[in-house]
Amino acid sequence: MVTITNLVLTSILAGLGLGSALPPKIGATNIGHGNGRATLNQVPRPNYRFNGARQVYRTYLKYGVPAPDDLVRAVAHTDALNAAAVKRDTGSAAATPIDPRFDIAYVTPVTIGTPPQTLQLDLDTGSSDLWVFSSHTPASQVRGQQIYSPDKSTTSKLLDGHTWSIRYGDGSGSRGNVYTDNFAIGGIMVETQAVETAEEVSSSFTTEDNIDGLVGLGFSTLNTVSPEGQLTFFDNAKPKLDAPVFTADLKYMKEGTYDFGFIDESKYTGEITYVPVDTDPGYWTFTSSGYGVGSGTFSSSPITGIADTGTSLVYLPTAIVTAYYRQVEGATNSRSYGGYVFPCNSTLPPFVFGIGEAKFTIPPSYMSYAAVTDGSPTCFGGLQSSSGIGINIWGDVALKAAFVVFNGEEPPTIGWANK
Numbered sequence: 001m002v003t004i005t006n007l008v009l010t011s012i013l014a015g016l017g018l019g020s021a022l023p024p025k026i027g028a029t030n031i032g033h034g035n036g037r038a039t040l041n042q043v044p045r046p047n048y049r050f051n052g053a054r055q056v057y058r059t060y061l062k063y064g065v066p067a068p069d070d071l072v073r074a075v076a077h078t079d080a081l082n083a084a085a086v087k088r089d090t091g092s093a094a095a096t097p098i099d100p101r102f103d104i105a106y107v108t109p110v111t112i113g114t115p116p117q118t119l120q121l122d123l124d125t126g127s128s129d130l131w132v133f134s135s136h137t138p139a140s141q142v143r144g145q146q147i148y149s150p151d152k153s154t155t156s157k158l159l160d161g162h163t164w165s166i167r168y169g170d171g172s173g174s175r176g177n178v179y180t181d182n183f184a185i186g187g188i189m190v191e192t193q194a195v196e197t198a199e200e201v202s203s204s205f206t207t208e209d210n211i212d213g214l215v216g217l218g219f220s221t222l223n224t225v226s227p228e229g230q231l232t233f234f235d236n237a238k239p240k241l242d243a244p245v246f247t248a249d250l251k252y253m254k255e256g257t258y259d260f261g262f263i264d265e266s267k268y269t270g271e272i273t274y275v276p277v278d279t280d281p282g283y284w285t286f287t288s289s290g291y292g293v294g295s296g297t298f299s300s301s302p303i304t305g306i307a308d309t310g311t312s313l314v315y316l317p318t319a320i321v322t323a324y325y326r327q328v329e330g331a332t333n334s335r336s337y338g339g340y341v342f343p344c345n346s347t348l349p350p351f352v353f354g355i356g357e358a359k360f361t362i363p364p365s366y367m368s369y370a371a372v373t374d375g376s377p378t379c380f381g382g383l384q385s386s387s388g389i390g391i392n393i394w395g396d397v398a399l400k401a402a403f404v405v406f407n408g409e410e411p412p413t414i415g416w417a418n419k
């Protein structure tokens with residue numbers, strides 16, 4: 001415990017370049033004795049990292065002597081070392097299929113607000129809005145979903161005058177207002193995350209009672225909030241993450257994980273192959289090096305598409321899709337079922353796709369996605385044509401065949417490894 005008169009303290013602070021105006025507190029508990037004396041109980045500053053070069057630099061400043069260039073460089077060098085040494089956040093969260101019969105989507109527990117409200121959200125790299133069923137969603141549109149009630153959170157703040165409205169590729173959609181609040185996934189907390197509360201959701205969300213909303217993990221340029229677009233959870237969390245990455249380890253009909261801030265080497269085999277990402281207009285767009293059907297020849301032709309954890313199936317150019325189903329007994333492109341179907345007892349070849357020199361195999365079990373209706377002998381394919389969409393989509397059927405790294409460094413890249 002140090003007892004110093006204010007005058008002495010002021011001069012020491014000035015010397016340290018902390019300015020002459022005494023802040024009301026410098027981390028000390030001030031005890032006035034009423035006789036011109038004070039007791040300041042000093043407390044350590046959290047995360048303080050000593051920088052010797054800076055102490056010397058301040059002495060030059062104190063006596064008005066210009067600091068030599070190499071001293072200035074030493075200050076910056078030590079700061080950089082200190083910044084790199086600061087341990088940052090990492091986190092993991094489950095990705096659980098919403099239906100035990102087939103992997104239509106995966107949900108992850110998140111907490112919102114104070115006290116924390118837990119919702120199960122669909123982490124979606126194919127969009128960039130974080131929206132939730134809420135106390136503002138009409139009761140007629142809520143069917144079993146967990147809701148977020150901003151009025152029950154002491155840390156929620158309405159983002160006045162801001163609205164959002166989104167339409168997804170499958171025709172579903174939602175719209176509403178915007179709050180900021182505490183938001184955490186896997187222990188990674190963002191204090192002022194934009195949380196978009198639904199005032200209206202389309203029927204396909206109402207009937208999907210295991211999805212309480214979405215966490216967009218695309219690039220923030222795609223965010224639909226108006227008049228000012230909002231940052232995704234990943235963009236907000238990135239500065240506090242140990243590494244600016246998140247990974248997807250989705251699994252076939254069982255729980256996988258999303259990791260934030262680190263790459264878990266126990267989750268993959270061999271090497272991770274990284275390829276460039278085109279962030280325009282805001283998807284994780286990359287180019288596959290080609291494809292193969294079963295043990296057939298590998299066709300080295302570039303396929304540009306998006307990595308989309310929020311889409312169930314794989315959608316590729318018709319030429320590739322027909323080449324695949326030509327190898328499937330009884331396969332047809334059914335208008336009534338809206339895509340390629342085949343007898344469930346047909347033998348399916350695996351589908352191989354390339355990332356750089358690496359090859360990834362989607363096994364037959366993933367390619368036979370589901371019976372077109374419960375108990376039907378006709379099955380719907382996990383690979384469908386992208387011709388009606390205008391963009392190729394590597395959805396969950398492909399992603400769960402790999403360990404995928406969404407690398408948010410500048411420039412972003414995407415990494416694929418076998419597992």
Ligand SMILES: CSc1ccc(CNCCO)cc1
Pocket residue numbers: 105122124125126127168169170172204205208211214308309310311
């Ligand atoms: C109705 S359940 C549902 C889940 C996710 C989405 C968004 N995925 C498409 C673009 O990534 C749409 C609907």
